[in-house]
Amino acid sequence: MSQRRWSAGSTLDGRDSFALLDAFVDAAGSETKFVIDLVIRHGDQVWVLDTKYKAPEQAATDDIAQIVAYAESMGTDEEILVYPRGLSRANLYKVGATTVRALAFDLDGDLQAAGDKFLAELL
Numbered sequence: 347m348s349q350r351r352w353s354a355g356s357t358l359d360g361r362d363s364f365a366l367l368d369a370f371v372d373a374a375g376s377e378t379k380f381v382i383d384l385v386i387r388h389g390d391q392v393w394v395l396d397t398k399y400k401a402p403e404q405a406a407t408d409d410i411a412q413i414v415a416y417a418e419s420m421g422t423d424e425e426i427l428v429y430p431r432g433l434s435r436a437n438l439y440k441v442g443a444t445t446v447r448a449l450a451f452d453l454d455g456d457l458q459a460a461g462d463k464f465l466a467e468l469l
Contacts, residue, residue, distance in 0.1 A: 380415065380416055380419055382394055382395075382396070382416050382419075382420070383395055383396050383397045383428075384396075384397070384428075385420065386468070388469070391424075392420065392422045393422065393424055393425065393426050393468070394413065394416045394417060394420050394422055394425045394426070395425075395426045395427075395428050396409070396412060396413045396416065396425070396426070396427055396428065397428045398427060398428065398429050398430075399430060400429070400430075401429055401430055401431045401433075402429075402433065403433060403434045403435045404433050404434075404435035404436050404437075404448075405427055405433065405436070405437075405439065405446070405448050409427055410427070410439055410441065410446050413425040413426075413427055413446055414441045414442075414444050414446065417444045418444075422444075423443050423444050423445065424444070424445045424447070425444060425445070425446050425447070426446075426447050426448075426449055426468065427446060427447070427448045427449070428448075428449055428450075428451050428464075429448060429449070429450050429451075430450070430451065430452065430453045430454075431450050431452050431453075431454065432450040432452075433448050433450075436448075437449070449464060449467050449468065450463075450464070451464045
């Protein structure tokens with residue numbers, strides 16, 4: 347796991363793996379693991395982020411299901427799907443107690459401006 351501090355009291359963890367429930371141990375005894383792209387901790391808040399490299403009109407059901415599974419494994423209730431540009435349709439989804447937001451980190455323009463906008467929308 348790599349960890350970086352990006353603002354006072356916040357950490358950004360990248361590419362960490364988390365074991366699924368014991369029920370997902372295969373016949374050979376190997377645990378199935380999630381590999382979560384990013385985990386941001388800011389005070390008591392924890393966000394799991396999953397980066398996508400496609401730019402659909404709306405988040406795919408599979409993408410939402412994937413990040414909801416990450417939420418369960420991390421015990422969080424607000425997750426972020428990150429796309430290379432904004433979605434033209436819904437960007438907020440609710441699955442049980444979990445809220446999934448779709449945010450853009452626009453890779454086509456000024457990356458500093460895109461990062462600033464992303465952080466403002468995240469926090």
